[in-house]
Amino acid sequence: MEHNPIKSQISRYLFFSLGATLSIASLALLFAHSYFSQKLLEQEIQQRANTISRGIEFATEGLIESQQPVLLKRVVQNYATLPGVIQIEIISPTGQILTSSPNDRRAKMLWTTKRIKMESQIQKSRQKGLKLNMPIEQNGHSVFVQILPFNNSLFHEKRFFGQILIVLDIEPIHKENNLNFFWTLGLSFAGVLFVLGGTIFVLRKRVLLPLQSIQSAIAENSGTSPLNISLVYDDEIGFLAKTLQQKFNETQTLTAELEQRVKERTKELQNAQEFLQKLLDYLPVALFVKDVSPEKFGQIILWNHTCETIFAIPSDQVLGKNIHEIYSKEYAELYESQDREAVNSKKIIDIAEEQIESPKQGTIYLHTIKVPLFANNDEPEYLLCICEDITVRKQAENDLQILNQDLELRVEERTQAVRKSEARYQHLLDQASDAILIADIQGNLVEANQKAIQLFGYSKAEMVKLKISDLHTLEESNTTKESFQRIVNNRTGQLLNTTIVCKDGNTIPVDITGSMIEYNGRQYIQGIFRDISERKKAELEMQNALIKERELNELKTQFIDVASHEFRTPLTVILGNTEFIIKYYQKLSEEKRFDNLNKVLKSALRLKEMIEDVLVLSRLTSDKITLELQSLNIEGFCHEVVEDVLSNSENKNQIMVSLVDEFGLGKQINGDPKILYHILSNLLNNAVKYSKENSPIECVIELSQSEIIFKISDRGIGIPQKDLVNICESFHRASNVENIPGTGLGLNIVKRYIELHRGTLEIESEVNLGSTFTVRLPRQMQKKSDPH
Structure with a gap:
């Protein structure tokens, strides 16, 4: 299949452009030639008229009065014989025609009638001494009239000027000019055609044909094989073709790699989805998920294969529907109340047993767990429901209960006497204030009283399946075994101040007293466990x-x-x-x-400051200070603290505040302004107090995405290394403070305030070189009691 859109379009555009260029060039040439020809024609005609007038003036200048009329007429008649001259007149200042060329037939036809009509213009020009140049048409013939002022000794009237009137026939000049114009136009048009033809040939050879070659190579490429463009010329189009070929082949390679990656990822995703679906479908429990958002509460979005088996409802009849559309009103309201309980409490709901009616299986029993699934805002978004069919177990329990009842009836007579003694013994066990366990020689539990069940958290059925060692921690297993063996050997013994492990994993401190007892001819160990938690507490x-x-x-x-x-x-x-x-x-x-x-x-203010420090320390020690968080501009806040510190200080130090915000997070933070004021003012006051006069102090604020850092640096006396460990303890002061006043409470209060903000304090110091206190506070400050 041939592809020629480039040829047809470019050819059309090319010929259209060349045709428009030719037309514009021809019109421009036509107008230019017409304009300049007209100008040249006017110049030539005026030049002829000026030559005749100057010749007449020159010929008559300086003649004596007797010679002037005769000579003037002769000069006029001589000039009238020149080609193209129709009429020449010499007019006096009074308007009298002194002399003129003969009025032949041509003069009468082309001028005499027109002169009568121009008499007023001739008179006005004579009065003002003006020069007139007038091309006129007379009987379809072009005539040029020139009137010039003419002063000569012939004229004795000086109020007006004399005139020379010259009439020229310009028709032959027009014809010659038009002939020249058409020759020039033809030659110019031929030159333009020659140039445009050469341009078309070069454009077709060097532009159109290479572009067609590029188009053909692209059109014939199947998309899977490399692009091959063959060009003869090494020019811009050749470079464009090479670049296009290179980029096309690179893109083709990248596309192939990308398609392969997409196929691999798609396959992996399909395998993962199939695996997850199989996993959900083969789970032995019914698993389904409900949307619990306010607008879709109760809508089911996941329903595995076991759900279809237990509830006998296909997934296509459940997915996307609300529980009120699936179940009866009674069941729907029951399930909705359970769902809302789980969502509102944000806790897992465990329903040990619930009875439902299945269309296919009849009455079945389920063990249901409902787990809220949270969104990013810590609010439940979905509710995961896991239902285990315990119908078989329930039936087994019922069957076992029937068998037990039958067995009890059969052995009732045999056990009547034993039951009385056991009841008496069990009563004693249950009435005991301590937990009592009975185990055989191998350590297997066989009996537990009510207090033991309460203490360990197991049911009695669960207790008799355990060993004594199961109730102790791994750390005390060896001690337990030794004590157990000692009781067996000595028939009595004690294990004091040990710990036991309950069902929920918690440990309880107990004292244990053990002894050997005999029942139905067998040896057992009886252990009395006394909970000593309250005593330990x-x-x-x-x-x-x-x-x-x-x-x-x-x-x-x-x-x-x-x-x-x-x-x-x-x-x-x-x-x-x-x-x-x-x-x-x-x-x-x-x-x-x-x-x-x-x-x-x-001094009174100093006393007040020390007393306030003691009171603040007392409140911090008793946890009576809480954060009052609010938004504040940290840079402006620091400048206010610096101004207060400098205004209350006698030393003339300079405190330089700078803000570093590389991430453009803004100056607004969340904090307690009173506590932050105390932290910064205390550290800045110390920097001023322990520095020399005029010593510079720096306060740098660094803002990051996770924390706010204050670095306060001075060049003061510094803190000895031996004092850095305890410098933040109450009433502790560095050994080099000498006579500088202080209580040793300031840094302790600062540290406690920083910890109240969930921050840290770092101190770097060298004696006589200065100290740097770095305070790190979380950007999102929270109260210390907040678990999050």
Whole structure:
């Protein structure tokens, strides 16, 4: 099959473009030649008229008055014999024709009548001395009239100008000009045709034919074989063809690889789906899923093969339908209430036994588990329902119950006496305040009282299937075996302060007393288990109370030591300055009194700050401080803290605040402004207090997707390595602080506040080089009590 769209389209566009170009060029040439020919014609005619007028003026200039009329007429008649001259007139300032060329038949036909009509124009030109050039048509003939001002000694009237009037026949000139125009137009058109023909030949050879070759190669390619384009010329189209061939073959290779990958992935996905479907269909339990979103609550979206067997409903009659469309109103409301209970509680619902009516199997019994499946917003989106058919087990239980009843009737007489003694013994067991277990010599349990069932969490039927070793942890298995053997050998024994494992996996501390008993001629071991959980709990509480009391005593001691030193100094200042003011009030100047009162105020504020630290520490210790989270601009917040610190400090330090936000997360964070203020102001105050005057301090805020980092760096005295471990303990201060005041509570409070924000504090320091305190807080801050 041939493909020629490129040839037909490009040829059409090419010939259309060339034809339009030829037409435009011809029109442009026509108009240009017409315009310039007209201009040249006008110039030639005016030049002839000007030559005649200047010749007449020159010939008559300087003649004596007696010679002028005769010579003037002779000159006019001579010039009138020139080719193309129709009429020449010399007109005086008064309008009198002094002389003129003879009026032959041609002059009369082409000029005499027209002159009468132009008399007013001739007079106006004479009065103003104007020059007139007028091409006119007379009897279909082209005539050119030129009127020039002419002053000569002939004229004694000087108010007006004399005139030279020249009339030329320009028809021959027109004809010659038109003939030249058509020759020029023909030659130009032939040249344009020659150039356009050459252009068409070159374009067809160097553009059209290569493009057709490219099109044919693409059209004939099947899509599976490499593209082969053969071109002769190494030009732009050749380069385009090579590039197209290379990219086409690369794309073809990539497409083949991609198709192979898609096939492999599709096959893997199909295998996975088939495997999952087989897995669901061969599960021995009925498994189905319901949509529990508000708009589709109860709609079934998954229904495995076992569901079809148990409920006798095909999947195509269930999927996409609500439970009210499938079951009767009674069952639908029951199932919906169970579903809503599981969804609202967000917990697994275990229905040990429920009875339903199956169309094919009649009454069946199911053990059902309902599991909420959560979406990303921690709200249930689906409900997974797992139903196990326990009808056979239920029937077996019923059959076993009937057999047991029959057996009981058959052995009732034999066991009557034994039953009385057993009832008495069982009553004693059940009334016991401790758990009692009875096991044979091999360690198999054979009896358990009610207290043992409550303690271990097993049913009695489950208990008699266990061994003594099953009730102990692996760590104590050897000790249990040794104690068991000791009781067998010594017929009595004890195992104190050990632990047992309950059914739910929890461990309980117990004391065990064991002894050998005999029943129906066989030896058994009786173990009495006493739950000592409350005793252990009381012991632990007592230990914790002792530890806390010891810590409180230490804190009290440390507080007294600090208070006796730190509180004494501001109190001394307050008392001394107050007594001094009272004693010398009248003698002191206003400035001196203000200075002493200012010292009293600063010391009082120092006392207030120390007391507030103690109160905050007390509240933190007793967990009485909770976070009050709100959104705040962290950069502006830090600038406010820095301003407060600098305004309250006597040192003239410069604190530089900078924000690093590489991820463009914004300056808004979630935090407690009061606690963050205390953290930052305490660290900045320490940086100022332990640094030299004018020493720079840096506060860098780094924002990441998971946390907010504050780095406060100074170039102060630093912290010795031996003090870094305990620097955040209450009342602990570095050994190099010398006389710098402080209680040792600030960093402890800061650390506790940071931990309240679920953050961390890192300290790097070198003596005399400075310290860097790094505070890391989670970006999404939550209260410490929040489990999430």
